[in-house]
Amino acid sequence: MRHSLTAFLSFFVVGLAIVALEAFFLAARFDQFQSQVLRNSELTLSLMQREAALQRFKLKKEAFESKTALLLSGYNPEPLTVGPETFGDLFSMGVQISPQEVSANKGAKVWTYKLSSSAIEYHRLMPAISALENQYPLGRFIEIDLKTKRPPFALTPGPIEFTGIFSTLRGRQ
Amino acid sequence: MVSYGLFTSRKERNRQRYRSDKFYRGTFTVILMVIVAQAFLAAAASALLTAEKRIDPETRTLELRLTRLESEEEQYGALLRKLKTVASLKPLIENRIPATKLVSNIEEAFLANEQVGLVELKLSNHFDLNDPNSKDDFTILITGAIKATSLIPTVILTDFTKTLGEKLPQAANVEISRNAVVQGADAFAPFEVRIHYTGP
Numbered sequence: 001m002r003h004s005l006t007a008f009l010s011f012f013v014v015g016l017a018i019v020a021l022e023a024f025f026l027a028a029r030f031d032q033f034q035s036q037v038l039r040n041s042e043l044t045l046s047l048m049q050r051e052a053a054l055q056r057f058k059l060k061k062e063a064f065e066s067k068t069a070l071l072l073s074g075y076n077p078e079p080l081t082v083g084p085e086t087f088g089d090l091f092s093m094g095v096q097i098s099p100q101e102v103s104a105n106k107g108a109k110v111w112t113y114k115l116s117s118s119a120i121e122y123h124r125l126m127p128a129i130s131a132l133e134n135q136y137p138l139g140r141f142i143e144i145d146l147k148t149k150r151p152p153f154a155l156t157p158g159p160i161e162f163t164g165i166f167s168t169l170r171g172r173q
Numbered sequence: 174m175v176s177y178g179l180f181t182s183r184k185e186r187n188r189q190r191y192r193s194d195k196f197y198r199g200t201f202t203v204i205l206m207v208i209v210a211q212a213f214l215a216a217a218a219s220a221l222l223t224a225e226k227r228i229d230p231e232t233r234t235l236e237l238r239l240t241r242l243e244s245e246e247e248q249y250g251a252l253l254r255k256l257k258t259v260a261s262l263k264p265l266i267e268n269r270i271p272a273t274k275l276v277s278n279i280e281e282a283f284l285a286n287e288q289v290g291l292v293e294l295k296l297s298n299h300f301d302l303n304d305p306n307s308k309d310d311f312t313i314l315i316t317g318a319i320k321a322t323s324l325i326p327t328v329i330l331t332d333f334t335k336t337l338g339e340k341l342p343q344a345a346n347v348e349i350s351r352n353a354v355v356q357g358a359d360a361f362a363p364f365e366v367r368i369h370y371t372g373p
Contacts, residue, residue, distance in 0.1 A: 126280075152317070
């Protein structure tokens with residue numbers, strides 16, 4: 001092979017390789033730059049939306065806090081402590097309240113409380129039962145049994161036999 | 174151009190051949206083109222570098238904003254988790270039918286029918302708290318009495334069940350499971366009414 005042809009081919013191949021590699025590297029950097037620009041614009045938009053949402057959230061924070069506290073009332077990993085704060089007038093009026101599950105029972109998905117009384121009149125008992133239901137939106141009376149202790153059509157109100165089972169959903173840890 | 178030809182040596186003729194050999198000229202062209210390409214590539218690289226430097230502060234600012242926003246959002250994490258819990262338990266809360274509301278409806282029916290008295294009310298709800306799609310499913314058994322002095326206890330009981338149907342939600346099913354019949358010298362005619370109601 002002629003020397004000139006060899007030199008031409010060598011220079012051509014090496015020159016082309018150099019230019020191609022540089023162009024490839026530059027193209028890759030350009031792609032990276034473009035994707036960074038795109039990422040930045042997407043991030044700007046998402047940040048604006050998230051910041052606006054956070055602002056709106058901050059404005060309603062207190063309302064959200066009070067609402068969630070009300071709606072998730074009784075949704076605890078531990079059963080309610082029996083007392084006037086948790087069982088209101090029912091406790092104050094002397095209704096017997098006993099939790100059916102102990103807190104150590106990890107398998108329990110609901111907390112159940114048995115309520116009973118035989119010394120309270122219907123007109124005093126029902127508002128207290130109703131208040132308990134309203135206090136715990138996730139609670140339900142599974143059973144209510146009301147029985148008069150006196151013959152029907154009594155002219156004065158008398159105490160009634162009451163038993164009830166109230167359940168609330170158990171909160172996760 | 175240095176003339177060469179017959180009177181020059183072979184060595185000199187070989188040395189001067191780059192002037193006429195097309196491959197040597199091609200080689201020269203290749204070198205030139207590579208140099209020109211290098212110039213273009215250098216210009217492009219410099220422009221790219223400038224642009225990259227220009228967006229660097231913007232990227233850093235955005236990353237800073239993101240970090241700040243995430244830490245701010247983290248402050249409200251507990252409340253957000255509570256809101257998510259409320260959202261997941263929404264059907265349980267929204268679809269709940271308070272048992273006391275039904276008892277109150279029954280109470281209204283008794284008040285509307287003075288000749289009917291309540292002896293016992295047994296309410297049970299077969300709601301499954303473990304199933305968020307479960308519905309309140311009430312069964313209520315009312316044991317009552319009608320004064321024996323009433324003319325036709327069965328008619329009074331029918332009126333009472335009609336009132337119950339009006340006071341209770343529409344889907345409630347009211348049926349007499351024991352009709353009011355006066356037995357012997359009893360002062361009251363006992364009866365039993367069964368109500369079944371499944372929430373919407």
